[in-house]
Amino acid sequence: MCGPLTTSSAPGTSSYPTGACSSWGGNKSYPTPTSGYQGLRVSYIFNPADNTYVRTPDMLDGHWYPSATALGNGDVFSVGGLKEDSSGSVTTERWSASENRWLRLDEVTQTWRFWGLYPAMILMQDGRLFYTGSHVFGNGLPGTGASIYDLATGAVTDVPGLRRKDERDESMSVLLPPAQDQRVLTLGGGNNETNPDAHRLTDLIDLKAASPAYTPGPDLPQGHYHGGAPQTGEQGKMYVSAVLLPDGTVLETGGALHNRADPVFEASLYDPATGAFTPGLATDPVPRTYHSSAVLLPDGRVMTVGDNPGDGSFDQRVSLYSPPYLFKGPRPALSSLATDRWRYGTAQRVTVSEPVVKASLPRPAAVTHSSDPNQRYLDPPMTAGAGGAVDLHVTTNPNLAPPGWYMLTVVNAAGVPSIAKWVHLS
Ligand SMILES: [Cu+2]
Structure with missing residues (x-):
């Protein structure tokens, strides 16, 4: 992630660059007959000015697939993922922007919970975090599958209303424009283990409410599969991408019906002002399933990358999408x-x-x-x-x-x- 690490110097290292990016955790080793994926505890700050990484002090745990949320004071909050021994990390990590280090265990309020893999934690305007229920692999968390997390006290309060919380593997959650409205939309999802048809449900939540709860949003528009067969019934998608556009709408694109299989060719625009999808946008010519991403470019276009289907191949083609506002x-x-x-x-x-x-x-x-x-x-x-x-x-x-x-x-x-x-x- 980029942006919050705007610091000057760290203990025992050279200066960190202004406006740098950071990366941490990741893949220490692949599974063996006796172990699963193992997570790294190292982290680095990247300096785009000279294309170098500077290693920081280590994290408390290894984290394979952790969360990463920038906080209001520039600190970074990270939970979840797998430790160096491939068990789930229950340690809350916090990067101090003022001290250029990961805080010690006794300096961070701990919940001792395992938050899963890539748990989506969105910063709220009052400084708490909203765990949206979007995650990677398998079922959602116990309880309602979504919660509000008070960093100061460690208190976690379940939030009701998320439908099919165990089918939100590689769903996507976005804080809708504008941020001060404090509304989050969670789209689609599946389950790579039970592997049902991915669904087309979206759920909306207003985090300004006294007791926030998800309510049903409009169903995702449906697309087609390779060869042109249309989606039917409740078929939707996991691996969906959602990108906030500069006009305040949300581009929703890509995805697949099943675990690393059956790409869905469909793109739509969601308008937070009307609460409706406009279907039928031009679709990405490249499948965008596992390990795909979509990114807003400074020129107003959207770049999509990646596809890693079940045969282990990786599609290196890049697509560029020009939204309707460019015409x-x-x-x-x-x-x-x-x-x-x-x-x-x-x-x-x-x-x-x-x-x-x-x-x-x-x-x-x-x-x-x-x-x-x-x-x-x-x-x-x-x-x-x-x-x-x-x-x-x-x-x-x-x-x-x-x-x-x-x-x-x-x-x-x-x-x-x-x-x-x-x-x-x-
Ligand atoms: Cu992955």
Whole structure:
């Protein structure tokens, strides 16, 4: 993941670069006759300026397939995954952005729970975490399969309403635009062990409610399989990708009916304002099942990568998708920024080439296995001035937009977005 690690120096290491990315955990070894996958405890910070990794102090546990959530103060929260001995890690890890190290066991409130593999943990505006129920492999967690996790106390409160919680393997959850609405949509999913037909259920939750609960959303639109046979009945998809677009809609694309098999060719747009899917978008020509991902690019297109079907092959083809807004006329341009270093609670002046109706700040992707708990979208209120000047009012709440880089975009009345400019929030 990228963005929150905007630090200066670490004990015993050289300086860490501003705006760097980090990576941790991963595959220490593949299964043997006597052991399963084993997780690494090492972590690194990547410096895009000189293309190097700097090793940090180790984590407490190994973590194969852990979660990764940026917090409002720039810290990173990580749970789940498999330890060095291939058992499930029950240790909560926290990277301190101010001290450039993983905190010690006694410095982090522990739940001693196993949160599974790639558990999707979304930061709420009050600093708690929402475990959406999206995960990788097998059944969901015991209980309702979704919960709110108070980092300060370690208290975990089950959240009701998620349907088929044991068929949410490689479903995808997104914090819907705009982030301050605090609504999460969870889409599709299956189960790589019991391997039913993946379903087309979506569930919605309003995290601002006094007692948040999932309620049923609209069914995913259906697509077709290789050869053109249409999906029928309750058939849906796992390995689904959902990407927040700069106009505030959500592109939903790719996936498969079964474990690493039966790709589904379908793409739609979900509009959080209307709560409806627009079906029938052009589909990705490449199957996008296990180990596929979709990423918003700064130019407003979406890149999709990867496919790792059951025969063990890996499809290296990259697809580029141009959303409908790129066919609706000329694009506005962001011609200048007063600065690309933004502070919370400030007004930031930008200059635009034509009148615009909104600005957006999508956070860059940090996605794998249909999981990107850091994906979010701010829409800073604007005040238009003379000569194309626009003042954007940056939130005072870092929990709505954790520190790091964002893709500033403006959108005109026709719904056409500009090419993004990078801004760094701290
Ligand atoms: Cu994998």
